[in-house]
Amino acid sequence: DGGITQSPKYLFRKEGQNVTLSCEQNLNHDAMYWYRQDPGQGLRLIYYSQIVNDFQKGDIAEGYSVSREKKESFPLTVTSAQKNPTAFYLCASSNLGNGEQFFGPGTRLTVL
Amino acid sequence: AQRVTQPEKLLSVFKGAPVELKCNYSYSGSPELFWYVQYSRQRLQLLLRHISRESIKGFTADLNKGETSFHLKKPFAQEEDSAMYYCALSGRSGFQKLVFGTGTRLLVSP
Numbered sequence: 001d002g003g004i005t006q007s008p009k010y011l012f013r014k015e016g017q018n019v020t021l022s023c024e025q026n027l028n029h030d031a032m033y034w035y036r037q038d039p040g041q042g043l044r045l046i047y048y049s050q051i052v053n054d055f056q057k058g059d060i061a062e063g064y065s066v067s068r069e070k071k072e073s074f075p076l077t078v079t080s081a082q083k084n085p086t087a088f089y090l091c092a093s094s095n096l097g098n099g100e101q102f103f104g105p106g107t108r109l110t111v112l
Numbered sequence: 113a114q115r116v117t118q119p120e121k122l123l124s125v126f127k128g129a130p131v132e133l134k135c136n137y138s139y140s141g142s143p144e145l146f147w148y149v150q151y152s153r154q155r156l157q158l159l160l161r162h163i164s165r166e167s168i169k170g171f172t173a174d175l176n177k178g179e180t181s182f183h184l185k186k187p188f189a190q191e192e193d194s195a196m197y198y199c200a201l202s203g204r205s206g207f208q209k210l211v212f213g214t215g216t217r218l219l220v221s222p
Contacts, residue, residue: 033209040121042198042214043156058209090156099144099202101210103156 003027004104006091011109013078013085021076021107023091030096032074036060037088037106046089049074050096078109086111114139116199116213124219125189133184133216135173135199143201145175145182146210150196159184159197169193189220 004025013019025032031050035043045058049068063082068074074093078085088108092101115138125131137143147159160168162175162182173184182199198215202208 035212040214042118043212045209048209092156099146099208099210100158100161105155 004091004093004102006089006104006107008107009105011107013109013111015111016080018077018079019109021078021089021091021109023074023076023104024072025074025091025093025102025104026072027093027102028071029093029102030071031094032068033092033094033101034058034064034066034074034076035090035092037090043090046076085109114143114201114211116201116211118197118199118213118216120216121214122217122219124221127191127220127222128188131184131186131189131193131218131220133197133199133218135182135184135213137180137182137199137201139180139201139203142204144204144208145173146200146202147171147173147182147184148198148200148212150198152195156198189218191220191222194218194220 007022033048034046037043044060046064047066049055052071055066055068065077088106090106091104094101117136145162149159150156171186175182196215196217199213200210202210
């Protein structure tokens, strides 16, 4: 199903390498989000963006970076500064002023 | 501070039994509350939100401002209800982020 797509589904990284996770949406949503999902910790917000060329840090932004050059795209880079990057990463989007968020299928990142 | 608490990591019931997944929140203002569900091998999706007052798949949730709770209930659990459930809140005005609880895994056994 369309809406929000994330790629790749699985990603392996060696320590010290940066890696970029893709997130694309065709819902014409203004806002996009990146979450990290760890067992027992729920979803924690990494970064979010309300409009193109603007984004804000979430609760756990250290070691991550994002860009929002297009409305449809919100890639997340996991840098070597992230101490514990192995996790399941979820991207979401929403209309501004509407709390309902639509989620992608996720990317599972494993650091070897 | 905004916070959502789901005290149970795992809730195990038998098919046909009533289910209540607990959610408590703290928020200085009038929040909007949501329940999201993640079935096995499916993406996270909205189950219901308190402002719509809908019953989805037999689930209901009532916002209790006095107890700051938004518990999810279903009178008769089905096996297909087995999933991970997350309670979340946001503010009502302007752009508001969602704050999620840690989730409760519901396991419905035959």
